[in-house]
Amino acid sequence: MVKRARYAEYKDSYPNYRFELSDDGILLMQCHTDGGSLVWDWKSHDDMSDAFADVAGDREIKLLIHTGTGENYNADWGLMPDGKLPDPPIYDAMPGVKGLHKLDEKAWYNRNLQWNVLDVDVPMISVVNGPCNIHSEVPLMGDIVLASDDAYFQDVSHFPRGQVPGDGQHVIWNHIVGPNRARYLLLTGKKLSAQEALEWGAVNEVLPKDQLLDRAWELARELVKKPPLVLRYTRQLFTQNLKRAYLDELGHGLARETYAQQEFFPFGGGMEPLDRAWNDKPWT
Template sequence: MAQIDEETSPTYDGYETIEFKREGDVLNVRFANPDSEMNVVNGRMHAELVRVFSELRNETAARVIVIHGSSRAFSAGGDFRWMREQNPATFKTLRNEGKQIVWNALDIEVPIVAAVSGPAIGLGATLALLCDVVVMSESATIADPHVAVGLVAGDGGAVLWPMLVGPIQAKRYLLTGESLTGAQAAEIGLVTECVADDQFDDAVARWARRLAKGAPLAISYTKLAVNQLIKQSMTTGFDYSTALEILTFASSDHAEALSAIEEKRKPNFEGK
């Protein structure tokens, strides 16, 4: 069992939407927004995602990090009420926080396993796909339906999906918002593995043990080398897609989408 070096490893104190538990060489990180059973990301959680991925860059005790969701969802994406609050005065903060989440996640040296046993939607999908191993249960789903609410997938999805499954498959899912089951996601190479629901916990633990028993420096440095490819694509695509997402935040189509959700009707998009 690894000894926790409290002088160098973060203590992860003061979080309200994220929980932490150490089990030997494994640091379990759980998204647990008390305001939402579906772990939707509101302003408070968004800020804590910035903080947690920054602090995880300095993790020195664990040999593997496992990121879990709640019992209902890994994360169902952005909180629609929070989206309604966005305006030109908040766009810069939103963009900067989104960029920090992605870049900090890619700089974490400890390997990360995403345990996806429920919906991973929008930003939730991006958070899962930024991990090094993604295990999904058969009943879980993954999707990036930014277009359904009149937005560009500017939180990383527009870059990650094409890198993982190629442009044609990525466009199929990003342009329609269509969701995939765990089995479908594994079949096209979007995620690492899909397992039966009753085997899910064992599969996640098996991946954690396998990575924890490996050569830490070799695994970490190999991960960083691979992530350089992702970062190069992010350098080109992330700022561009985020800028376009900000434009769509101010669009009439986005406002119409949120109104349609509240009124439980289909949106009428006009390209404005």
């Protein structure tokens, strides 16, 4: 359950999430790292959950535009542009029960992330400004999904490197494109181009990158002409079936992912680059 939040209180709270509120109540939320594309590490992972909780608790906003920055929406994994680990390091050896509790904490953040996005009670326009191979469920929970013509969707962080495809991937793709396509996508690590995502029904419009955000604002300004309660109740109406799907399967998938993850992350706290094989154990 989210709590009441106000823009002035959270707008400067997150180093990886920039907020801008227009006079007509449109909130822009941009993911970034130092002004460039988001680097996905435990800090940005956990903060995304808390940031969406604040957005969901803000009853002054009328619509959310959620997007990334630079070349990628979310495809940079844990390493800084110079190839080094962030400071402080995200690799932290945590064997045994301590590691298990760390994994459980991350699953808790993950579960809250999914629900906090669904608890956003205003229409959400997702702008996928480039490749998205990590946590694609977040933008796909938007009511309108726009993608750049160079974007693609991929779940490279789970099954392709030896993990159960949880984190909501097993829920959102099945819900949007159907079980056969979803299983194929998650098992093979397929790069689903923006055009294919449009054909599959996961994306509503594909545009050149430099036109993407302007189109989102155009749509947003038209939508916010409607009464505030109409906007809120319409979002609630649209998310109801998806909430049912998440209620049925999110905890189930996270439990299996967390349990099996001990074989991949027995230290329970680090993030490794995506090119490490599951059985290439750096702790031995």
